Amino acid sequence: MTEHEAAPAKVNLFLHVTGRRADGYHLLDSLAVFGPACDALAAEPAPALTLALDGPQGAALAGEPDNLVLRAARALAARAGVAGGAALRLTKRLPVASGIGGGSADAAAALRLLNRLWGAGLDEAALMALAAPLGADIPVCVPSRPARMQxxxxxxxxAPRLPPCGLLLVNPGLPLATPAVFRARAASGAGFSPEAALPAAWASAEAMAADLARLGNDLEAPALALCPPIGEVLAALRALPRVLLARMSGSGATCFALFATPAAAEAAAALLPAAWWRAGGGLYAPG
Structure with missing residues (x-):
């Protein structure tokens, strides 16, 4: 019996750095959505816990000594008292270190998948609590539903109720480490931003884009300083027909463009340089 699970990309539609804790961690305010690209995880029962990698981005993880997927699997096994293992296979399609939570999404997918495979019976809240010590982005990836992150x-x-819309993700093919971006922002002397005021719902993609345009991504400027090709991606996205908004996601280097429909996002993807990674479509809807 083989179980399968999607690990959708997490996209930050805006990201404000609102403060900094005494331990150095930054406080954030962000609206996270999911899709349209994803990694894929498969598992079947096995005596030991193993992980195989494939897919167009799999080689980037080949030298990683302790993948987040395995760490999540071990945490679940300890929590549920599972003595057996699983043969896991991760098909890596999302770029690594790209600001769309690929590793976090993979770990969350492992928790969902192995919870079923092992019959652990943990509910969503328990899986999210189990995920929290593994990484700050993993809990929101467990349900993979739009959420306000603080x-x-x-x-x-x-999250506000979202309208139907299209999303295009584009990466220039360059990894960008999150800690380096935060260090560059701190070195620039940038201040903190207020929390955003969001409505309960948006009636249309155009209304959502207009509100989001008044916000920003506080990591975009330092990421651009470290990785200038992000600017080329943003310029290309903003020049696309029917685009409503273009912005960097997370700590980069992936950027997104918002459209009124999934079809418009898919059509726009074909207009970009072939060397760039891209994925266009609608928002991910779990279940």
Whole structure:
């Protein structure tokens, strides 16, 4: 019996750095959505816990000594008292170190998948609590539903009701480490931003884009300083027909463009340089 699970990309539609804790961790305010690209995880029962990698981005993880997927699997096994293992296979399609939570999404997918495979019976809240010590972005990836993220990412609030829309993700093919971006922002002397005021719902993609345009991504400027090709991606996205908004996601280097429909996002993807990674479509809807 083989179980399968999607690990959708996490996209930050805006990201404000609102403060810094005494331990050095930054406080954030962000609206996270999921899709349209994803990694894929498969598992079947096995005597030991193993992980195989494939897919177009799999080679980037080949030298990683302790993948987040395995760490999540071990945490679940300890929590549920599972004595057996699993043969896991991760098909890596999302770029590594790209600001769309690929590793976090993979770890969350492992928790969901192995919870079923092992019959652990943990509910969503228990899986999210188990995920929190593994990484600040992993809890929001467990349900993979739109959410308002605050604190260091551990405080999750309901997102505004989102309208139908299209999303195009584009990466120039360059990794960008999150700690380096935060260090560059601190060195620049940039201050902190207020929390955003968001409505309970947006009636249309155009209304959502207009509100988001008044916000920003506080990591975009330092990421651009470290990785100038992000600017080329943003310029190309903003020049696309029917684009409503273009912005960097997370700590980069992946950027997104918002459209009124998934079809418009898919059509726009074909207009970009072939060397760039891209994925266009609608928002991910779990279940």
């Amino acid at each position: 604190g260091v990412g551990e405080r999750l609030l309901p």
